[in-house]
């Protein structure tokens with residue numbers, strides 16, 4: 176693994192105590208007939224890393240722009256550290272901002288770009304230079320302050336933007352798809368560096384991505400957005416393992432969705448009828464709607480024997496594909512197509528098409544959810 180080049184030293188004047196609460200109360204944004212953001216209630220606790228995750232057009236950037244103050248909202252209130260900021264211009268909101276399209280000034284050096292944030296805030300000249308140098312040091316670019324943006328790689332430019340966002344000691348950071356232009360390796364490295372920096376400074380972050388892996392890797396809490404509304408929010412594992420609807424389940428990764436009818440609900444567990452797959456016990460988080468399905472992640476489906484306890488059914492192998500670290504098996508069972516994923520190193524059964532097999536799953540790995548689509 177690549178060593179982190181961003182250190183978690185605090186910038187001058189930066190306390191290490193958690194800070195930077197952001198709160199949106201019933202915030203809406205309408206563009207003519209388009210409702211980009213619809214009565215959003217959202218809180219980022221001091222020191223918390225919250226990710227807005229949603230497909231393109233779900234209102235992520237509009238939400239960030241309203242918090243930053245670059246866009247007026249149609250209704251509602253934004254509070255930072257408990258104070259309404261609706262009438263404050265961006266520079267008075269004390270937020271560090273890195274947006275994908277919020278580029279560096281091409282005619283200024285990296286150092287001048289970082290200094291600019293301090294100049295805007297009327298920091299005296301001598302102090303400016305020193306703080307900008309320290310901020311560049313912190314993102315591993317101490318020796319490159321004299322370079323113009325075009326003389327830096329995409330990753331280095333994003334580090335300069337990060338230094339510029341942090342140099343004035345903001346209450347919180349707003350990051351809108353800051354790594355979208357970087358290749359996978361660099362993106363993963365930056366993810367770790369941003370996390371390290373954030374924990375070290377105790378700063379809160381509102382982060383935007385449409386990439387579910389990135390959201391899983393970085394967040395304390397994921398807020399899933401669809402059509403300007405929150406459809407689910409919670410810690411990454413919680414949202415991944417217990418999606419409330421089939422849409423959330425599919426957006427957060429591969430899953431097997433089996434339509435079902437409810438036979439019995441007993442608190443945390445339900446008995447459902449899976450049609451051709453018979454009756455099964457599943458996890459019940461109280462989802463309520465007209466139609467229901469059960470979601471079982473491919474990695475939670477296992478090759479078992481008919482004698483094993485718990486949920487299970489006979490299945491026929493359609494194909495097996497080696498993906499390197501894992502093997503993906505496609506199966507049919509009771510009229511349904513199923514996907515089962517296992518580690519290549521665990522590969523046992525499932526080696527030839529048409530093989531008759533038995534698959535099973537644990538009740539707490541099968542989630543009852545609302546079928547919307």
Ligand code: ADP
Nearest residue numbers: 206209211229230231232233234235236237238
């Ligand atoms: P995301 O960042 O999740 O991709 P956006 O916040 O950019 O989504 O957009 C949300 C919705 O608002 C989309 O339907 C988009 O077309 C619309 N929208 C965004 N900005 C404007 C604008 N300036 N004028 C009109 N519609 C806009």
Ligand code: MG
Nearest residue numbers: 232235236237
């Ligand atoms: Mg966007």
